[in-house]
Amino acid sequence: MNVIIFGPPGAGKGTQSKFIVKKFNLFQLSTGEFLREEIKKKSELGLKTASIVNSGSLVSDEIVSTLIEKIILKDEYKNRIIFDGYPRNIPQAKNLEILLKKYDQKIDLVLKLSVTLETIKKRISGRSICSLCGKIYNDYFNPPPKDTDCCSSKFLQKRGDDTLEVATKRFQTYEIATEPLLDFYKKLNLLKEVNGERPIDQIYKEISEIMSLIEGWLCMITPYKYDFKNLNPVNYGPNSRN
Numbered sequence: 004m005n006v007i008i009f010g011p012p013g014a015g016k017g018t019q020s021k022f023i024v025k026k027f028n029l030f031q032l033s034t035g036e037f038l039r040e041e042i043k044k045k046s047e048l049g050l051k052t053a054s055i056v057n058s059g060s061l062v063s064d065e066i067v068s069t070l071i072e073k074i075i076l077k078d079e080y081k082n083r084i085i086f087d088g089y090p091r092n093i094p095q096a097k098n099l100e101i102l103l104k105k106y107d108q109k110i111d112l113v114l115k116l117s118v119t120l121e122t123i124k125k126r127i128s129g130r131s132i133c134s135l136c137g138k139i140y141n142d143y144f145n146p147p148p149k150d151t152d153c154c155s156s157k158f159l160q161k162r163g164d165d166t167l168e169v170a171t172k173r174f175q176t177y178e179i180a181t182e183p184l185l186d187f188y189k190k191l192n193l194l195k196e197v198n199g200e201r202p203i204d205q206i207y208k209e210i211s212e213i214m215s216l217i218e219g220w221l222c223m224i225t226p227y228k229y230d231f232k233n234l235n236p237v238n239y240g241p242n243s244r245n
């Protein structure tokens with residue numbers, strides 16, 4: 004099952020993706036996480052994209068396209084990718100269709116997490132990530148535990164683009180470039196909208212139910228393509244161990 008998870012910055016795409024990969028044995032392809040990792044490593048790509056990512060704009064379609072093709076072509080990830088943060092605009096969505104077709108795959112589900120700008124502001128300003136295990140916390144909704152070594156304050160980090168100013172810019176970019184994609188997927192009858200304002204476990208429960216239904220259906224009609232029971236779930240990038 005290939006899934007796209009959509010939503011504005013701070014909607015909870017990364018958090019939900021990390022649960023979903025475990026339950027459904029999928030591979031999380033987060034273009035944002037990949038880029039942040041390159042920036043941290045100060046690689047050539049990281050140096051080229053740092054200022055764009057940190058300002059809240061989108062990096063070029065070519066860069067992300069090259070990155071996602073490297074994953075789509077791999078046999079071990081075939082039909083088990085959750086796209087988190089890709090596609091972000093119509094050209095990227097068209098490119099994804101072409102790439103998936105080239106490797107004999109398709110999108111089976113597009114999940115949209117709906118949240119208001121007010122909630123996003125809180126989520127983004129309160130967000131921190133444990134640099135050891137990759138868990139995502141929020142001071143308002145899901146505070147980090149006080150009594151563990153792993154996620155203690157010395158390991159918690161903020162994303163470079165998690166300021167209110169950049170978040171607002173990222174939200175605008177989302178509205179202008181990414182929201183029009185919803186129509187694209189609605190027409191393909193792939194879109195399911197989920198209320199992302201609720202607590203994490205409630206959102207996860209609803210997503211899980213939707214995905215179980217679709218997985219059951221896919222296994223029934225094409226079992227040779229969707230038998231992943233013996234494979235391991237995988238996340239992409241540094242925050243992949245939880």
Ligand code: AMP
Nearest residue numbers: 034035056059060061062067088089091
């Ligand atoms: P995210 O972690 O998905 O919020 O992405 C963080 C930042 O990475 C974005 O604000 C963009 O600068 C960049 N980025 C991530 N995915 C894409 C994409 N598909 N196309 C262009 N830029 C992206």
